[in-house]
Amino acid sequence: MEELNISLVRELALLDMGNLRLIFGREALVIHQRALGIDPTPLKGCRYSLLLDKAKELAVERNVEEKVVSDLIFSVFDKYDFDALSRWKLREGAKELLDWLKTRGHFLALVTNVGERAMDEALRKFGLKGYFEVVITRDSGFPMKPRPQGLRYIFEVSGLPTGRVLFIGDSLDDLRAAKAAGLKVIIITGGEDDQRAIRRYRPDFMVSNFHQIKDLIVGLIE
Numbered sequence: 001m002e003e004l005n006i007s008l009v010r011e012l013a014l015l016d017m018g019n020l021r022l023i024f025g026r027e028a029l030v031i032h033q034r035a036l037g038i039d040p041t042p043l044k045g046c047r048y049s050l051l052l053d054k055a056k057e058l059a060v061e062r063n064v065e066e067k068v069v070s071d072l073i074f075s076v077f078d079k080y081d082f083d084a085l086s087r088w089k090l091r092e093g094a095k096e097l098l099d100w101l102k103t104r105g106h107f108l109a110l111v112t113n114v115g116e117r118a119m120d121e122a123l124r125k126f127g128l129k130g131y132f133e134v135v136i137t138r139d140s141g142f143p144m145k146p147r148p149q150g151l152r153y154i155f156e157v158s159g160l161p162t163g164r165v166l167f168i169g170d171s172l173d174d175l176r177a178a179k180a181a182g183l184k185v186i187i188i189t190g191g192e193d194d195q196r197a198i199r200r201y202r203p204d205f206m207v208s209n210f211h212q213i214k215d216l217i218v219g220l221i222e
Helices: 017-034 048-061 066-085 094-103 116-125 149-158 172-180 195-200 210-221
Strands: 005-008 109-111 134-136 165-169 184-188 205-207
Touching: 048 066, 066 116, 094 210, 109 149, 134 149, 149 165, 149 172, 165 172, 165 210, 172 184, 172 195, 184 210, 195 205, 205 210
Parallel strands: 005 109, 005 165, 109 134, 165 184, 184 205
Antiparallel strands: none
């Protein structure tokens, strides 16, 4: 392979996000019921990444403006992003991998379902501001992962073909988005989803730490 460019997605380990998602998922349902007059029952059990799209569909059926729904749900998401920010930590080896890729001139992008303000603060907190040529958050105007539109935008910005972009993530949403965009995928374990569930979607590679990712990339380049 003459050159491998990396689209690095979600290198931050978000601690306790499973419980937080349940909590803010419930709060979003309460908003629908109290503020919008929408029965939230069809949204119960919906993954938070798909909650907005499902809620919009429900709003249309009830003649509620989509933007009203989006603004309210995003306000809930933002609240819990910032609450969780104090517990986020950088995975061991993540910054070293980014430094290694950056010094070799690879194009780095980040696509996340976290909101812009919280992600900007996280990048500052971990000393990663300026590492990524492109940062796409849920506020960037693209549907959230597992929808692939945010990833496809990376191709437009970078001019790279899909065969020269490697996606690194840790969840089913990451994996589904990458597959839909036609990318090779490395999944690092320890994210929100069970490994068995992830294996059913056949990631190209599964690793347990960022040091293994570096070894994989070296092998792909050579």
